[in-house]
Amino acid sequence: xxxxxxxxxxxxxxxxxxxxxxxxxxxxxxxxxxxxxxxxxxxxxxxxxxxxxxxxxxxxxxxxxxxxxxxxxxxxxxxxxxxxxxxxxxxxxxxxxxxxxxxxxxxxxxxxxxxxxxxxxxxxxxxxxxxxxxxxxxxxxxxxxxxxxx
Numbered sequence: 001x002x003x004x005x006x007x008x009x010x011x012x013x014x015x016x017x018x019x020x021x022x023x024x025x026x027x028x029x030x031x032x033x034x035x036x037x038x039x040x041x042x043x044x045x046x047x048x049x050x051x052x053x054x055x056x057x058x059x060x061x062x063x064x065x066x067x068x069x070x071x072x073x074x075x076x077x078x079x080x081x082x083x084x085x086x087x088x089x090x091x092x093x094x095x096x097x098x099x100x101x102x103x104x105x106x107x108x109x110x111x112x113x114x115x116x117x118x119x120x121x122x123x124x125x126x127x128x129x130x131x132x133x134x135x136x137x138x139x140x141x142x143x144x145x146x147x148x149x150x
Contacts, residue, residue: 024107027126028071036066040078047077047084054085058093058133065132071102072124082129089133096130 030039036057040050050068056065070078086093100121107117 010076020111022104022111023107024109026105026107028102028104030069032067033131036063038066038068038081040068040074040081042074042077044077047081049078050077050081051084051088054081054131055088058085058131065130068129068131070127070129074124075125075127078127078129082131085131093136094132094134098128098130100126100128 030037038050038054038057054066054068057066068078068082070076082095082097086095102125103121104124106120106122108120110116
């Protein structure tokens with residue numbers, strides 16, 4: 001085998017899928033816990049509920065803006081939710097999209113039950129889509145009715 005064909009083995013024990021270790025993925029930290037934030041998962045059955053919630057917050061609950069969050073495999077779902085919400089509101093929505101990288105942490109424990117627990121960090125892609133109704137449409141939808149007569 002020539003040096004260009006040699007395979008390189010990882011030496012970090014946290015990266016090796018050893019049989020005697022259990023990797024437990026921690027839940028990612030949520031940057032905000034506001035009602036205007038929608039954290040999308042990759043579960044396809046929840047797609048319509050994500051979209052309806054986004055639409056309801058923008059068009060019925062008078063939220064100035066909402067943010068749709070997607071992490072890793074849920075990024076395509078988050079983009080589809082935002083696009084479907086925009087279409088359902090007649091393209092009267094302004095969107096700002098940003099991407100970033102999130103550090104996630106895993107706990108690595110031994111199967112034999114020893115107290116040695118280590119932590120490893122890994123990187124994952126994320127997207128945030130901020131949506132808001134057009135100001136003109138917003139004033140029409142939420143205009144206060146006049147009281148009294150003429």
